Amino acid sequence: MEIPYTITARPDTGLFNAKLGVWLFLTSEVMLFGALFTTYILLRVGAPTWPHGELDVPLATLNTAVLITSSITMVMAWASLVLKEWKKHKLYLAATILLGVAFLVIKAFEYGHHFAEGELPNKSTFLAIYFTLTGLHGLHVIGGMIVNSYLFFMGGKMWKTQPERFTNRIEVAGLYWHFVDLVWIFLFPVLYLL
16 A cells, blocks of 8 residues: 555645655744744844954855755756656766765864864854854754765665655755755854854
8 A cells, every 4th residue: 555645746735745744844943943043143132242253254155155056956956857867866966965065074174273263162152153053054964965865875766666756755855955055045144244
């Protein structure tokens, strides 16, 4: 017996099950990051002074470009499946994973600089918030890379037997990946530019 609505949309929501599930999950993630952003805003507004210029804006700008590019490659991986172009899909999904690695390497370089300067989370409220928000975001990037890596290797076997269901899985993974990118697009100006 097959589970219903893994390929076709549910009549009550217009979404297939996995897509509905990921939207519900992302709603909880919005609440988590929303609470952290709200905390940041309240602490910053209430502080008599706030550090500015302590973070590496050019490096963060590069990381922003890396993540935006990874969103494009994720969409292209899904679109390639819709067009039944397996090899292109693999190329774009591999690029997405590698761009995630690049993001984390750049972030590790940035963290390493802070650690070398003794700028640890216990040194200031700003650094505590910075490491909390960017660290949690980094964990989400790692989570997305794990899912995409699974779909690239073992999960890809589903393409041969259930191509529509596999395409749906890539779409759902893409929704999560875009959420992670969107969080960074909020983090970048709030932490680095304001």
